[in-house]
Amino acid sequence: MRRTGGRAGAAWTARVAAVLVTAAVLAACGSGDSDDETSGDGGSTTVSLWHFYNTPDTPTGAALQNLLDRYEEEHEGVTIEPRHIPYADFARTLLQAAAGGDLPDIALINAFTTQSMAEAGVIQDLSDRVEDWGEQDAYFETSWNTTQGDGSTYGIPHVADAYAVYYNEAMFAEAGLEPPTTWAEMQDVATQLATGDRYGLAFSGIEGDEGATALIIRMLAAGADPSDIDSPEGVAALTQFSDMIAAGAVSNGVLTWTEEDAKNQFANGQAAMMINSATYVSVLAEEYPELQWNVALLPSDAEASTFLSAENLTISATSENADAAWDIITWMQEPDVLAEYLPERNKLAARDDVDTGDDPIRAVFAEQLQHAWAPEGTLAAASSEVFTHIQSAMQAAVSGAASPEDALADAQAKIDEALANVE
Amino acid sequence: MTQTETRDAAVAPPRSGRGGLRGRAPGRWTGYLFVVPAVVFVVATVLYPLIFNIDLSFRDVGVAQIVAGDAEWVGWENYADQLGRDEFWHALVTSLLYTGLAVAFAFALGMALAVYFNQRFPGRNVMRSLLLLAWILPTVVSANVWRWMLDGSYGLLNTLLDAAGLVDGDIFWLARPVPALFAVVFATAWSFTPFIMILLLAGLQGIPDTLYEAATIDGAGAWRRFVSVTMPLMRPVNLTALLLCFIYTFKTFDTVFLMTRGGPGEATMVLPIYAYNEAFEFFRFDTGAVATTLMLVVPLGLSVLYFRYLRKEETA
Numbered sequence: 001m002r003r004t005g006g007r008a009g010a011a012w013t014a015r016v017a018a019v020l021v022t023a024a025v026l027a028a029c030g031s032g033d034s035d036d037e038t039s040g041d042g043g044s045t046t047v048s049l050w051h052f053y054n055t056p057d058t059p060t061g062a063a064l065q066n067l068l069d070r071y072e073e074e075h076e077g078v079t080i081e082p083r084h085i086p087y088a089d090f091a092r093t094l095l096q097a098a099a100g101g102d103l104p105d106i107a108l109i110n111a112f113t114t115q116s117m118a119e120a121g122v123i124q125d126l127s128d129r130v131e132d133w134g135e136q137d138a139y140f141e142t143s144w145n146t147t148q149g150d151g152s153t154y155g156i157p158h159v160a161d162a163y164a165v166y167y168n169e170a171m172f173a174e175a176g177l178e179p180p181t182t183w184a185e186m187q188d189v190a191t192q193l194a195t196g197d198r199y200g201l202a203f204s205g206i207e208g209d210e211g212a213t214a215l216i217i218r219m220l221a222a223g224a225d226p227s228d229i230d231s232p233e234g235v236a237a238l239t240q241f242s243d244m245i246a247a248g249a250v251s252n253g254v255l256t257w258t259e260e261d262a263k264n265q266f267a268n269g270q271a272a273m274m275i276n277s278a279t280y281v282s283v284l285a286e287e288y289p290e291l292q293w294n295v296a297l298l299p300s301d302a303e304a305s306t307f308l309s310a311e312n313l314t315i316s317a318t319s320e321n322a323d324a325a326w327d328i329i330t331w332m333q334e335p336d337v338l339a340e341y342l343p344e345r346n347k348l349a350a351r352d353d354v355d356t357g358d359d360p361i362r363a364v365f366a367e368q369l370q371h372a373w374a375p376e377g378t379l380a381a382a383s384s385e386v387f388t389h390i391q392s393a394m395q396a397a398v399s400g401a402a403s404p405e406d407a408l409a410d411a412q413a414k415i416d417e418a419l420a421n422v423e
Numbered sequence: 424m425t426q427t428e429t430r431d432a433a434v435a436p437p438r439s440g441r442g443g444l445r446g447r448a449p450g451r452w453t454g455y456l457f458v459v460p461a462v463v464f465v466v467a468t469v470l471y472p473l474i475f476n477i478d479l480s481f482r483d484v485g486v487a488q489i490v491a492g493d494a495e496w497v498g499w500e501n502y503a504d505q506l507g508r509d510e511f512w513h514a515l516v517t518s519l520l521y522t523g524l525a526v527a528f529a530f531a532l533g534m535a536l537a538v539y540f541n542q543r544f545p546g547r548n549v550m551r552s553l554l555l556l557a558w559i560l561p562t563v564v565s566a567n568v569w570r571w572m573l574d575g576s577y578g579l580l581n582t583l584l585d586a587a588g589l590v591d592g593d594i595f596w597l598a599r600p601v602p603a604l605f606a607v608v609f610a611t612a613w614s615f616t617p618f619i620m621i622l623l624l625a626g627l628q629g630i631p632d633t634l635y636e637a638a639t640i641d642g643a644g645a646w647r648r649f650v651s652v653t654m655p656l657m658r659p660v661n662l663t664a665l666l667l668c669f670i671y672t673f674k675t676f677d678t679v680f681l682m683t684r685g686g687p688g689e690a691t692m693v694l695p696i697y698a699y700n701e702a703f704e705f706f707r708f709d710t711g712a713v714a715t716t717l718m719l720v721v722p723l724g725l726s727v728l729y730f731r732y733l734r735k736e737e738t739a
Contacts, residue, residue, distance in 0.1 A: 092703045098490040116706070120486035197576075207686030208704070248592075253575045255598040255687050270576060385705045395688040399599055418705075 044077045045324045048104035050094065052087040059282065063345040071331055078324060091117075098122045103316035105325040108158055111146035111310035112375055112383045118154040119381070123314040127152045129326055135333070135351075142372045143350040146380070147312055155312035156329060157350035159342065161277045162306045162369040163217060165299070166284075169292040171198075171272045179273075179296035183221055186299045187240060190249035193272035201244070202262045202271035205254035205394060209387035213307050214254075214275050215241060215394050216387070220373050223302030227379045227419060229390060230412035233302070238404040242397045255395055267291060277309050278365045281346050295364045308372035310350060378422045385418040480712035489708055497709075505713045513689055514697035514714075519721075521608055521679075521693050522672045528612035529668055530661075533619025538649070540620070541627045551620075558617040566681035569610040573597050573682075597683055600690035607679045607691050611672055619664050626660030627653070659736065666729050670722040694718045 049068070054061035061084060068080045083104065085093050091113055097103050098120065109117060117123045130136055130153045136144060139157055147155045167179050171193055180186040190200025203214035216226050218241060224233035244250040257265070259276055266274040267288045275298070284293060298306050313329040315322050331337060338354045348369050349356065356362060375383045393411035396402040402410065480501055482494035505511045540551050557565070572579040575595035584590040596602040630653065638648050654661075676695040679685065685692040685700070694714060702711025 091706075095486060095489055095706070099492060116486055120490045122490055207684040251576065251593060251595070252598050253593065253595040256574070256595055265576070388700075388704070392688050395598075395686060399687060401600065401688065421707075 044079060045321055046079045046081055047106060047321050047324050047328060048081045048083065049106040049108065049328075050083050050085055050090075050104040051108040052085055052090045052110075053108070055084050060279075060345065063341060066344070067332065067337070067341050070337075071328060075327075075331075078328075080328065094122060095120065098317075101318065103318050105316060105319040105321045106329060107314050107316060108311050109155070109314055111143070111155075111157065111308070111312045112380055114146055114155050114312050114314065115149040115380045117314065118149040118152075121317050123154050124317045124319070124322065125152045126154060126156070126315065126326070130156070133330060135330075138351040138353050140350060140352065140369065140372070142308055142374050143310055145376055146308075146310060146374055155314035156333060158311045158313045158329075158332065159345065159347035160350040160369055160372070161279065161309040161347050162365055162372050163213060163275055163277050163298065163309070164306065164365055164368045165273055165296045166266055166276055166280075166293055167273045167296060168266070168269065168271075169294050171269075179294075180299050181297075183218065183240060183299045183301055187244055187249065190244060190273065191247055194247075194249045197270060199251045199265070199271045200249040201273045201275070202251065202257070202265040203254055203275040204257050204259040204262045205391065205398075206256060206258050206261075207395070208391060209384045210258065211255070212387035212390040212394070213259075215390055217275065217298060217305070217307050219390075220303055220305035220307075221299060221301045226375065226390065227386060227415060228412070229393065229415070230408045234408050235404050238394060238397050238408060241394060242404055245398050252398065255398060266293075278346050278348060278362070281361055281365075283346075295361050297364060297368055304371045305373040306368050306371055308369075308374040310374070378419050381422045382418045386415050389414045389418070476712050477716055479708060480716045482709055484708040484712070486706045489706075494709075501709045501713045502717075505710055505717070510689070510692075510697065511714065511717075514692050514694045515717075517604075517689070517692055518673060518694040518718075521604065521611075521691070522669055524605075524608045525611040525615065525672045526665060526668050528608065529615040529619050529672075530665060532612065532616045533664070534623055536616065536620040537623035537627055538653070540624055554617045554620065556617075557614050560614070562614070562677040563681060565614055566610060566678045569606065570597065570682050573606055598687050600687055603683050603687055603690050607682050610682060611675060611678050614678070615668055615672065619668055622664040622667070623657070623660060626657050626664075630656050659733070662729060662732065666725060669725060673722055674718070 051064060053064045056062050056065040065082065068082055072078060072080060087110075090109070094103070094107055094109070094117070103122065107117075107123065109123075114123070118125075136153070140160065143157045143160050147153050147157060165179060172179070175192060177189050177192065180189045186201070193200040205211040205214060215237065218237040219226060219229060219234055222233040222237045224231050224237060228234075241250070245252055245254070251265075251271070253265075254262070259279075262271070262274050262276055263280045263283070265271040266276075267284060269291075281295075284291060298304065313332065315325045315329070319325055332341075333351070335349075335351070335354045338349050338351075339356050342349055342354065342356050343359070343362070348362070348366055374380070375386075379386060389411040392414075393404075393407040396407040396410070397404045401407075479494075481496060481498060482488070483497045483500075484494045488494040536554065540547060571577070573581075573596040575581055575593035575598070578596070580596065581590065581594055584594075594602075596606055634652050634656075635648055638652050643651065674695055675693070676699065679691050679693055680696055680699070683691045685696040695718065698711050698714035698718065701707045701714055
């Protein structure tokens with residue numbers, strides 16, 4: 001009995017081992033790489049491009065698709081295969097693709113992530129190509145700086161955007177007010193315009209880095225450095241935001257609003273002003289024809305800075321079509337191409353030699369862009385985390401969980417740790 | 424018909440017995456071959472990611488290492504880092520609080536509904552099916568509906584309270600720490616209640632009516648019957664339902680992420696969202712892996728306690 005049991009046991013183990021080996025073999029069969037994406041057939045080239053500008057059936061996605069179609073028409077033998085990945089998943093998907101050795105040729109990335117993507121080895125050094133190209137001096141300094149890492153150039157700017165103040169002209173005329181030029185005036189004007197169901201000012205303050213933009217703009221105006229917020233200037237900025245929310249000039253709901261939500265509040269007349277980027281210019285014009293609105297420069301105090309929103313065109317480290325990719329991204333930056341593309345895309349040129357007409361609203365955004373701020377160096381590499389902590393400080397102060405001083409001191413400790421992690 | 428079956432049954436045993444001597448080994452092998460797809464599936468989708476994740480948690484993995492694929496082994500360093508972080512402990516406490524409250528609400532409501540639906544009345548099946556909608560509704564739908572209902576400026580809850588004269592002005596429920604936590608708790612409990620109800624209902628239907636009849640004859644009222652007959656007999660079913668609900672809730676990511684993203688501040692920062700932020704927002708894949716590995720410990724510990732209890736019940 002015992003002997004049989006031992007033999008059966010051994011046989012059983014052998015069988016289990018065999019099953020596992022079979023499983024491993026089958027699994028190995030499944031992971032064979034197929035290299036069928038880059039090289040096209042006979043003389044033609046296929047270049048893949050990943051972006052987060054939405055699908056072609058949306059206004060932003062359509063503008064990009066039209067641009068790519070135009071390139072294909074003018075360049076025989078080149079096919080561009082665009083792929084849309086939602087913004088929230090973009091950086092993660094790109095890193096996963098890099099780890100899996102399956103990167104696209106061109107990646108249109110958030111400008112602030114350029115440096116960390118370069119450090120990760122996801123995108124390639126374009127310094128030599130840029131040197132031969134020789135157009136780097138046409139770009140605004142803030143925008144061009146986002147392409148730099150360790151003295152090399154890792155991308156070229158695609159578009160730029162800046163935050164400014166949208167205001168409801170009818171409400172301002174009715175109250176006999178002018179757009180504010182300082183933050184003290186902003187508080188005053190927003191308080192006066194808040195009546196009944198209406199708030200004075202709307203912006204996005206949602207959980208995460210997206211919701212930090214407005215407070216960063218306010219801090220920049222006070223002269224605070226977003227990596228050093230535990231300062232008298234930082235406290236002044238946050239205290240004013242808390243006060244405006246406590247007084248009802250700004251809705252407590254900003255803590256739950258995305259930029260899209262802020263736009264809806266403004267479009268529906270529930271907010272007299274909003275801080276937002278040029279992205280919504282044509283949406284407001286086309287979908288809300290009744291709304292009387294205009295755009296003003298952000299209020300300024302010590303500084304007149306706005307927050308840069310930008311994307312860079314990069315070529316992946318493993319691209320086999322780097323020459324074709326370089327031709328595409330530089331073509332996309334030709335002034336006459338941009339002149340047609342940018343108004344459709346509701347964005348601004350990152351360079352100063354593009355004529356996009358004399359639309360007064362675009363002119364305000366273009367002027368605002370001259371004073372754009374963007375994180376650099378270690379702050380750029382840790383920007384997502386640092387901005388998240390700045391939003392947390394706002395949340396804590398606004399909800400009354402902590403005083404502005406304590407909220408900022410707490411956030412500063414986390415920011416210091418995040419910056420130290422990068423170095 | 425009956426005859427044929429009987430004949431087959433009578434013939435079958437000797438045939439298999441005879442064939443067993445010669446074809447035994449190939450027969451067994453064929454059997455194991457059928458198991459291969461299941462084993463491949465489990466190895467590829469459960470075992471491999473689990474081991475990969477644990478391996479990741481012992482290495483120094485940032486953005487550069489995940490791309491190059493050459494992470495350095497650092498031993499327990501990542502664990503020491505996480506266990507020393509206030510944010511991690513806050514996320515763990517929030518997770519336990521969120522899960523505990525959600526399970527308590529879902530169980531209480533599920534039990535009440537199960538007892539209710541255990542009676543016979545017209546329209547019972549229709550109503551029961553309708554209730555199940557909450558369970559089968561995709562979370563992306565239900566969580567967004569909750570988010571809209573709780574919005575301060577156009578939300579249903581505010582409009583109702585305003586109409587009843589209970590509140591004045593806009594209250595942004597999801598922008599305040601305590602209401603936000605209770606909001607995600609209720610949303611989760613709401614979707615789990617029908618699942619609990621179905622489990623408990625199956626248990627209730629297994630209790631013989633004679634016991635209730637006997638209790639009634641002994642003079643027990645409805646509450647007494649529930650406490651002294653229903654609850655003791657339901658104990659194994661209750662435990663299973665509680666454990667399953669706890670595990671499902673403890674790992675819930677979608678409801679909380681869609682409603683609050685872990686906010687406001689860190690008020691609803693449960694462990695799954697904390698781990699997601701570590702790995703995919705801040706690209707610290709190593710500490711993200713630590714958080715998910717530690718996340719396994721709580722349900723695993725509960726499962727061990729549960730199985731030990733079951734064994735004791737069986738031997739008793």
